[in-house]
Amino acid sequence: MLKNAAVYLRVSTEEQSKHWGVQAQLSSCKKYCRENKLAIAAVYTDIISGATSNRPGFQQMLIDAKQKSFSMIVVAKLDRLARDLYLQIGTIEDLRGHGVGVVSVAEPLGAGDEASNTLIRNIFGSFGQYEKDKIKGRLRGGALAKAREGKYAGGRPPYGYTTSPKKTLIPDVAKVDVIRKVFSLNARKYSLSEIADELNAHGWVTTTGKPWRKQAVDRILKDKLFYRGHYAYGDIEAKGQHEAILR
Missing domain, CATH: 3.40.50.1390 (Resolvase, N-terminal catalytic domain)
Known part of the structure; x- marks a missing residue:
């Protein structure tokens, strides 16, 4: 059998x-x-x-x-x-x-x-x-090489950016105002929860279409360097090849 x-x-x-x-x-x-x-x-x-x-x-x-x-x-x-x-x-x-x-x-x-x-x-x-x-190791090596040139290493683009047909990052015009609002409110000492409430009051939603929460706001604030036109990966920091949203 x-x-x-x-x-x-x-x-x-x-x-x-x-x-x-x-x-x-x-x-x-x-x-x-x-x-x-x-x-x-x-x-x-x-x-x-x-x-x-x-x-x-x-x-x-x-x-x-x-x-x-x-x-x-x-x-x-x-x-x-x-x-x-x-x-x-x-x-x-x-x-x-x-x-x-x-x-x-x-x-x-x-x-x-x-x-x-x-x-x-x-x-x-x-x-x-x-x-x-x-x-x-090969994947990490490729990401490090891109970082040294100020190129985005891949993955989902940070909120506020989208991918162009040439695979470069460009500002998403529908989200630029959200980014600027977040940093403006942060500079005025608003808490993370208060910033989230302000974004929700404007009817803005996250990338996944959900209401804003303090964790999502915190992720944006941690990407301040990127929004200013610079790129960091590990210990490497370089002037990015993407357009800055913050001045």
């Missing part, structure tokens, strides 16, 4: 165009299941970073595993399960506690004892952690 197995596939958004895409992983896992007489009971797919466990497919797979829907999970590589080493180890141990094993097609374990196999698996997992840290 064939054993039931689940196949887990994962790519991050930056990996989608590379050779280790979803279809390549699926083909590899299907081949393994055929050769090892495993019946595929379910296929779970996520297109998200492996550094977090907050993945829909991953979470559903864990739920189904605890309900004994299959006895084995097949992945193309262990870093598909999780790039974070501790998350990977914890997940494998948790699944083992429910009688579900994990098999990596690209990183097969030998016929050694359990302690040896665990050591080998953790070594493979360390490579995934190393890759995660390298990616994180």
Whole structure:
């Protein structure tokens, strides 16, 4: 009788165009299941970073595993399960506690004892952690390089700015008056709550369309340097390439 197995596939958004895409992983896992007489009971797919466990497919797979829907999970590589080493180890141990094993097609374990196999698996997992840290370093390096040039490092623009077609930050004319009002009231010693009340009285709302609260006002005040045309990232401060809202 064939054993039931689940196949887990994962790519991050930056990996989608590379050779280790979803279809390549699926083909590899299907081949393994055929050769090892495993019946595929379910296929779970996520297109998200492996550094977090907050993945829909991953979470559903864990739920189904605890309900004994299959006895084995097949992945193309262990870093598909999780790039974070501790998350990977914890997940494998948790699944083992429910009688579900994990098999990596690209990183097969030998016929050694359990302690040896665990050591080998953790070594493979360390490579995934190393890759995660390298990616994180490249992203931070890119942000630092932009900061040195006074360019915005990315992410949601601060309130009061929007992104131009050329991917540069420009003042959002509908919000410029809000920014100036916040700093004007702050200079007149209004409290954060009082400033929020004034903004709400004008009918102004936050980026998410919600009424102003003191926490949102505080975030704007903390970005004073940016609104004056400068940019700071970590310990780096430079004249920004964006137009100042405050003079």
